[in-house]
Amino acid sequence: MKRSKRSFRGFSAYRLWSQLPRLEVSSLPDVLMFAAGLALFYGVLMLGRTWFGPFTAVAEISPSPRALPVYAGYSLLRITIAYILSLSFTLVYGYVAAYNPRAERFMIPLLDVLQSIPVLSFLPGVMLAMVALFPGRQIGLEMGAILLIFTGQVWNMAFSFYASLKSIPTEMREAARVYGFSWWQRFIQMELPFSAIGLVWNSMMSVAGGWFALMVCEMFVLGQRDFRLPGLGSYLQTAASAGDTHSILLGVTTMILVIVLLDQFVWRPVIAWAEKFKFEQVESTNAPRSWVLNLLRHSQSLEAIRKKTVRPLSERIMHYFAQPQAKEHEDERSAWRTWLIRVIATLIFMAVGYAMVRVAILLTGLQPGELKEAGIGLIATFLRVNLALLIGALWTIPAGVAIGSNPRLARIAGPLAQIAASVPATALLPVILLVLIRIGGGLGVASIVVLLLGTQWYVLFNVIAGAMAIPTDLKECCGIFRIDGWQRWKKLILPGIFPYLVTGLVTASGGAWNASIVAEYFNFKGHLYTTAGLGATISQATDAGNFDLLLAATIIMAATVVTVNRLVWRKLYALAETRFRLEA
Amino acid sequence: MHNAIIEAKAVEKSYPQPDGTRIQVVGVTDLAIEPGKIVALLGPSGCGKSTLLRMLSGLSQPSSGEILWHGKQLNGQVPNVAIVFQSFALFPWLTVLQNVEAPLEARGIAPGERRKRALRTLDTVGLDGFETAYPKELSGGMKQRVGFARALVVEPEVLFMDEPFSALDVLTAENLRGELLELWLGKKMPTSAIFIVTHNIEESVTLADRIIVLGRNPARVRTDFNVRLQHPRDRKSTRFVELVDYIYKVMTEPDVEHALPDAEATAEIVLPPGGLEKALHKQPAPVRTVRYQMLPHARVGGVAGLMELLHDKGGREDLFRLSEELVMDVEDLLPIVEAGALLGFATLKEGDVQITPQGITFADADIQRRKELFRHAALEHVTILKQIDSVLKRKSDHSIADEFFHDILDEHFAEDEVQRQFETAMNWGRYAEIFDYDRESGRIVQSEAAPLETIDLNQPSTPSPKF
DSSP, rough: OHHHHHHHSSOOOHHHHHHHHHHHHHHHHHHHHHHHHHHHHHHHHHHHHTTSSSSSOOOOOOOOOHHHHHHHHHHHHHHHHHHHHHHHHHHHHHHHEEEEEEEHHHHHHHHHHHSOOGGGGGHHHHHHHHHSSSSTTTHHHHHHHHHHHHHHHHHHHHHHHHHHHHHHOOOHHHHHHHHOOHHHIIIIIIIIHHHHHHHHHHOOOOOOOHHHHHHHTEEEEEETEEOOOSSSHHHHEEEHHHHHHHHHHHHHHHHHHHHHHHHHIIHHHHHHHHHHOOOOSSSSSSOOOHHHHHHHHHOOHHHHHHHHHHHHHHHHHHHHHHHHHHHHHHHHHHHHHHHHHHHHHHHHHHHHHHHHHHHHHHHHHHHHHHHHHHHHHHHHHHHHHHHHHHHHHHHHHHHHHHTTTTTHHHHHHHHHHHHHHOOOOHHHHHHHHHHHHHHHHHEEEEEEHHHHHHHHHHHHHHHHHHHSSSOHHHHHHHTTTTOOOOIIIIIIIIIHHHHHHHHHHHHHHHHHHHHHHHHHHETTTTTEEEEESSHHHHHHHHHHTTTTHHHHHHHHHHHHHHIIIIOOOOOOHHHHTTOOOOOO | TTTOSSEEEEEEEEEEESSSSSEEEEEEEEEEOOOOEEEEEEEEEESSSHHHHHHHTSSSSEEEEEETTTTTOOOOOOSSSSEEOOOOOOOTTTHHHHHHHHHHHHHHHHHHHHHHHHHHHHHHOOOTTTTTTTTTOOOOHHHHHHHHHHHTTTSSEEEEEEEETTSHHHHHHHHHHHHHHHHTTTTOOOEEEEEEEESOOOHHHHOSSSSEEEEETTTTEEEEEEEOSSSSOOOTTHHHHHHHHHHHHHHOTTOOOOOOOOTTTTTOOOOOHHHHIIOOOOOOOOOOOSOOOOOOOOOOHHHHHHHHHHHHSSEEEEEEHHHHHOOOOHHHHHHHHHHHTTTEEEEETTTTEEEOHHHHHHHHHOOOHHHHHHHHHHHHHHHHHHHHHHHHHHSTTTTTHHHHHHHHHHSOOOOOHHHHHHHHHHHHHHHTTSSSEEETTTTTEEOOOOSSHHHHHHHEEEEEOOO
């Protein structure tokens, strides 16, 4: 119909004009995409050049603002590579743990322990090992940093993937079996989509944790040796040591900018895209949207490329694994596979046994004085962490409930809080110290502020979510019976947000222990600020190269975190799951 | 019997318990699926019919006995079958077309051919126009159509259906049943047999050429017969109603032998090699010991409602008519009736339910008096409540951990059933004020104000003054 009308009218200036905006809109995504691709390519090229360059132990960190974009690029790339590693590890670990009951029995508790070991205590060991592996090359140091970020990112992702795999409905699994899906098809069409949403949210959290670790591991002193990598973290630390307020502000601003851009260009599109993996039977009304995703979806050239490359490729892979081929090798493969697994398991057992013996030897070499110091430190840090949690809960609960029960306020405060939360506490430490030293507080106060800054957001977000989830009819019921003031809090709000509050506090507690390592011991303007605490003990041992003490303190911290998790949080969690669950 | 597609020979399914014993879910059963027939497997909920379906389709292995596929053993392979699931089991992230193509993809069929076959099947089930929709955009009936299309696209030799209509509303289910039958009778389905698991008696009589009724705990064939009614079957016809009535009787009174109505015209008993004889007469009962009383999963409110209704209707009612009137599945109605019978408020006979004098007193009583009557009946007839009551009386602190009774139930029931038995017992006991139950501490405590004197049942109920 339309076409015939047009040909009837013939060529006219009007038609050309009416076509113009349409042309523009349809090709705009392609132009943008092309530009972005070019920029990415250039960035990778530039990075590669420096990476394989010779080792410069004391890389000069330029205070010039002009160096900032390049530094930001370096830091971002480190996080990206670490994330890709984490994702690969997650898929393998989660898959094995979910499908091999024998492996599951020790893989999941192991994950629980690893999760509670503070990342930063890995730092010296990882760095020294990597530098030794690649002597005289910058890449050793880079790999150390990446590995460290990886250890900060990976555990919660692995756990989420495992939990998702475990919760796939039986009938869906049976459908995949009865219709003869190959493992690849099962993975692509069932397991990965089913776990997508959990993976996306945990990836976001992990990358935020990556920034935290990055700030520390780009520049640190280990005994006599001074390691530096060009990046945002080292820029900030250099600026802080020099007391250069201007540069600190510039650095923090750059980082916030990078985080906001990441949010707009990566996370938001991914979240909006992952919406289709929601396991629900009815369509939700307000699904998250992203303008970048819309742009990508409307790009014709991208679609064309996908048609030519991705689709035939995935078709090939799917076909390769499909029934006829897969069956033949099954028997012989399983035979050598069981042997391989046995050999690997034996090797792992031997390695673990050897490590345990070494650890025992190391620990017996400890001075009683050092142990006593660690013990006092444990108490100090324990009090500090819980004080930070308490203060955090005290202000976030009323604030979160206020935001959560007022949609207009939520619209304004939500994004602001998100940005504030995404700035790693480690980056802000110099700024806080500058302020506190000026007004006369020491590191004792500053460390609590840092812990608070690092952890309160988890609580705030969860409380907001909890307050939003309180059903309207319950609120109305309270209104009718004139239950207000303290009664309203006691009867409705606190029980309503309880499960969310517990979730937030668990995460915050883990984060606070980790943050104590940086918060309690700080080198600033050539002056060493320190306060009693287990975190300070760990940092001190790192600086002095005292590995016995480092190991002992780390073990003490990990054991404490695991114990607190088991004794307190898990019980509260169970209570939240049963009694305080809001169900229809 | 050599033309059977699938044959189950003395299959049995049992699960090991933590204490080393085994709970039998499906008792020794023989079964054959022959070409050209719709076979319906009927039974109360949780009786193991789905387990039997999964063994026949190759999804799960029998604990003993064997499944033969055209006379050969399966060896863990999944034969050319398809399953339509109760929950649809569609992949919500794939479009309708992709969902239907997925099984073909698994067989390594080229994209062009795949699409053609999928589109043709979608057309058959009346889904053209919905190819690019996602399942969550569709209504329940449409989703199940996708489930049908996905099953039919692989041209399975046997189409298995596990309660395919029970997640749908009454009208949609009726419509889909009609369409299924139309496709089947018009030979538009690329399958040679259909095996449907259901708890809906009317559904089975409407669709099936052969009906197998299973008993519970463990599942065993109670009756197995061919239906000789002509399609389309008229639900109001006497023969249809007689057949439905017969199945009701078999399900409600398993210990009595019932005669098939008018065998010439409606149905004939099938005697698979040893199958029914084993089930009805010989009763091999390999693990059968003294059975622990099984509580029907009914709430007190349901029992009270049924008594009131029966009383209003003059005291006696046909079960089938009752279920039609209440628009309730037999699955939902039967436990309530059984609970009434267990408590001595009603009796079951010949597919009818008859209220007893105790039932009449109960129906007439007010709230407080009902509790007393219920307590009396429960302590007289319900084993577990009797046990709890006597333990509580004997203990000095009048309380006991719930695990104690969990352990007792564990010896007699499978894991899920233990939970349901316990929940029902707690529900009844709390209502009867025999005890209180604190779920968090897991303790059962004797009710404080429990007047445990016997009550005079002959005393007419005196409604407390209301204003």
